[in-house]
Amino acid sequence: MAGQVWQTNALGGFMFSVNLSRKLRTALQPMVRFRQFCDAREAFGLGKGDQFNWNVYSDVAVQGGQLAETATMPESNYTITQATLTITEFGNSVPYTKKLDDLSEHPVTEVIHKVLKNDARKVLDSSANAQFELTPIRVVGDSATTISVTENGIPSGAPAQEFLTQHGKLIADEMAERDIPTFDGNNYMAIARPSTLRALKDELEAIHQFVSEGWYVIMNGEKGRYEGIRYTEQTNIADEGWTNSDGIFFFGADTVVEAFAIPEEIRGKIPTDFGRSRGIAWYAELGYGLVHTLAAEARILKWDSTE
Secondary structure (H helix, E strand, O other): OOOEOOOOHHHOHHHHOOOOOOOOOOOOOOOOOOHHHOEEEEOOOOOOOOEEEEEEEOOOOOOOOOOOOOOOOOOOOOOEEEEEEEOEEEEEEEEEEHHHHHHOOOOHHHHHHHHHHHHHHHHHHHHHHHHHOOOOEEEEEOOOOOEEEEOOOOOOOOOOOOOOHHHHHHHHHHHHHOOOOOOOOOOEEEEEOHHHHHHHHHHHHHOOOOOOOOOOOOOOOEEEEEOOEEEEEOOOOOOOOOOOOOOEEEEOOOOEEEEEEEEEEEEEOOOEOOOOEEEEEEEEEEEEEEOOOOHHHOOEEEEOOOO
């Protein structure tokens, strides 16, 4: 069987090597980044199908205004559209033998739990990221002081240089002028790989990155705040390989919906072959969907490139 076995050192035998430290050593994995910015919706219950719908409400059709004393109150309306996502199965497993579990000095099940949890974090974060990628609003840094914005999901070109503080200011203004609601009531959010924010962090070394404005939750991977944008780093999604910079997502509230019928959980395999064949898996039934797909209502902007 494929999985962990005692007879092969690399698959289990090394778990009782005299040269191996008794301290468990697993690769350090980052916590989820994109997924923490999703809106969780419960979709529990058997027999409900794999489609999950939610309502998206528009602004009022006709804006209000001043009233003359004898005029009647104007009336307007708003439209409701439904967005849909598909709930699918996610999971992975590691089988192992009873002999490995019996003879190993290290706790086999504990190690497997760790590696499966890390795998689940990466998989689910990638699924959330795939929906962020669907935003129609793309931003390109034409120069050190200007940006161009497109609304068809296609960037206008490639960034002329790394992402700088001036770009952050312009994007913050763009989001405010689009009436994108802030994520926490005061600030927008941004998420990018650490190297992508290097030039920005260098520029901010002489600036207080966080200003005391009361208490609020610090997000996973958050590094600083500037011009009303809180910057978060992630390493779950690979570098896109541009010549200058890399992708950055800027967003406010109401980004991506996560609907879950069964939240991720660790499951044990029912032993077979008279108890000799065992296994552990992580499993989930859930799905992700971009909330606002129209450019006029979009909540996410991507610093992008044609490369």
